[in-house]
Amino acid sequence: MTTAPPVRITLVHDRLRPEERLLFGAFDRLGVDVERSYAPDLRLEAGAERPLGEVAVLRTLSHARTLAIAQGLEAAGTRVVNAAHVVATCGDKWATSAALAAAGVPQPRSVLAFDRAQVLAAAEDLGWPVVLKPVVGSWGRMVARLHDVDAVDAVLEHKRALGGPHHQLLYVQEHVDKPARDLRAFVVGDRVVAAIAREGEDWRTNTARGATVRGVPVTPDLEATALAAAHAVGGGLLAVDLLEAERGLLVGEVNHGLEFRNSIDPTGVDLPLEIATYVRDLALDTAPPAPTTPPAPPAQVRTHGATS
Numbered sequence: 001m002t003t004a005p006p007v008r009i010t011l012v013h014d015r016l017r018p019e020e021r022l023l024f025g026a027f028d029r030l031g032v033d034v035e036r037s038y039a040p041d042l043r044l045e046a047g048a049e050r051p052l053g054e055v056a057v058l059r060t061l062s063h064a065r066t067l068a069i070a071q072g073l074e075a076a077g078t079r080v081v082n083a084a085h086v087v088a089t090c091g092d093k094w095a096t097s098a099a100l101a102a103a104g105v106p107q108p109r110s111v112l113a114f115d116r117a118q119v120l121a122a123a124e125d126l127g128w129p130v131v132l133k134p135v136v137g138s139w140g141r142m143v144a145r146l147h148d149v150d151a152v153d154a155v156l157e158h159k160r161a162l163g164g165p166h167h168q169l170l171y172v173q174e175h176v177d178k179p180a181r182d183l184r185a186f187v188v189g190d191r192v193v194a195a196i197a198r199e200g201e202d203w204r205t206n207t208a209r210g211a212t213v214r215g216v217p218v219t220p221d222l223e224a225t226a227l228a229a230a231h232a233v234g235g236g237l238l239a240v241d242l243l244e245a246e247r248g249l250l251v252g253e254v255n256h257g258l259e260f261r262n263s264i265d266p267t268g269v270d271l272p273l274e275i276a277t278y279v280r281d282l283a284l285d286t287a288p289p290a291p292t293t294p295p296a297p298p299a300q301v302r303t304h305g306a307t308s
Helices: 018-030 063-075 084-090 093-102 116-126 149-162 220-233 261-267 271-284
Strands: 009-013 034-038 055-059 079-081 110-113 130-133 144-146 170-174 181-188 191-199 212-215 237-245 248-255
Touching: 009 018, 009 271, 018 034, 018 055, 018 261, 018 271, 055 063, 055 271, 063 079, 063 084, 079 271, 084 093, 084 220, 084 248, 093 110, 093 170, 093 220, 093 248, 110 116, 116 130, 116 149, 116 170, 144 149, 181 220, 181 271, 191 220, 191 261, 191 271, 212 261, 220 237, 220 248, 261 271
Parallel strands: 009 034, 009 055, 055 079
Antiparallel strands: 110 170, 130 144, 130 170, 181 191, 181 237, 191 212, 237 248
């Protein structure tokens, strides 16, 4: 008989997607009662008593909202999945790149620039074409592959018109010559429980852009790279996107908000049950999380135009 956790578990959501319904069903199968909290109805007050249970699973869509809720709940003593520092790192592509570099995790060469001249210098250094991404965003939105100066000027003009602080951060990445697919590894705690390939005609192989999904084996190389990436950003429930380059697997992104409904059948893995079991086990162990092993010394970061 499954032992029920001695503490309250709350799942915080806004839009109730298939993933959240699957998670509620998985908790039911485990015999675990989970409270539901609709994020727009949630009110947090600094210094107030804990508003929710001892463990909270955040399934909100907005990065800003998720981070704010995580910070507020942690300050009130709730153990949050994923932790606020993980949400902050994974929700910012430049922060993710910096964390991966510090841990020595292989990734595409990535540059942060602030004006046109430095974007063009980065493109010459990395080699055309380059990829320009918003530092905050998902589903391949506003990701552009730029082949020349005219393309850079067009995209930067759009960014100036959009305004806002995030569009002033110009995140430039080398274009990786890879198969017409990328890989995604599902990390649950210290395990890679499943992996998929996303294949499509669009060079941005996102399922939101029509990519198809099939399960792939969790090879030792994939497992080691995905776990290193997950550890670099703080661990938890994560989806690690990997690119198959000539020099080996490269980590493209680490996602803190798992979308898994389209990956259950192709992998044959009960992903909602894996996630629910992980959360239940956290609730059974009410002690604070142990400190993580310090990362390896930072890899050398290339800088341009700086003087000391």
